[in-house]
Amino acid sequence: MEKWKGRVALVTGASSGIGAAICEDLVKHGMKVVGAARRIEKMQELAKKLKNEKGTFLPVQCDVTKDEDIYALFDKIKETFGGVDVCINNAGILGRGLDLLNGTPEEWREITNVNVIALCLCSKLTVNSLKERGLDDGHIINISSIAAHQVLPFGSSHFYTGTKFAVRALSEGLRQELQAANSGIKLSVVSPGLVKTEILDKITEKLEFAKRTFELNTSLKSEDIAHSVSQILSAPPYMEVLDIIVAPRGGLKFDIK
Template structure:
């Protein structure tokens, strides 16, 4: 982690759960972390509790279903910190409804957060790295067991579809970066 000391990380879904835990670890390692979510107050509380750590946590309000919010998030990061070196696409959710119960609006929202926002954040993060000649950046996409096996659990069937799609776009992006002979890494967990 030493090489990331002082570098800039974006963590989506930073308000609670795994995203908040990732923020703590990265701030402890000395990174300048930008945490994004709709629940910005929770990120601010977390930031306050991390004041004595080596790094910092900056809260930015962002609804990942809104393209303009994502573009604004990257503008804020550029203005405050210059750009993104590490982008952790952690935000993801499910309505926990079977395919027979779910609605098109719910499916679209899940696709927007779990897949489309990941694609746009990754694209803008790579643009930011390239602009600044950063060739050791890292994109990390948080998938799920549900991204690797179709479980007989109706309440996660559409979620599973989004995580399979996430795996597909992650591998696609990895191949695009390899084609460009870039050292920016794309990982999926």
């Protein structure tokens, strides 16, 4: 990680869970980290926690469903630090727990805007930022899901799963475009299994769903995914990590009665 000391990392979905853990880990490694999320107060609390670490943390309020917010975010980073060197596309939502037969176009668009469109736009703007500064050693890391590799028999997750399959395909597509351009910019994907975060809180109207899911299963910690990200960034120049699945031991069980 020494090569990234003083470089700039953008982390979306930075207000809690995996995103906040990634921000903390990268700041401790000496990076200038910009956290982007809607809940600015949560990120401000994190900034206070990290104020004496090796790197710095700048929270920026951003709704990634709004293109104008993302463009403003990149303008802010350019003005403050010069540009983005590492982009961690972590923002993601499951939705409100409606299966495909009962879902609504409004909800599908919201999930797609966060999980797919924002990821693509942030990736594109990161590549542009690197090119503008004549840099060819950046890294894009997409935080996907084990749901990008399997369709669980759980209707509330089916549209979300579709967006994560899309992330998998789009990541490979962008990697191919970068390689065709002889770019040194790397692209990696991390596909976590069950992680103990708040992402399950709104998936159904059953208030005990998240609690019961974590009781039934072994789960990862957000810090585990943050460490996976730093390990990817630590890889030598000749190595590119394509897609890693990080999962807790044991099968995934749901109480859907």
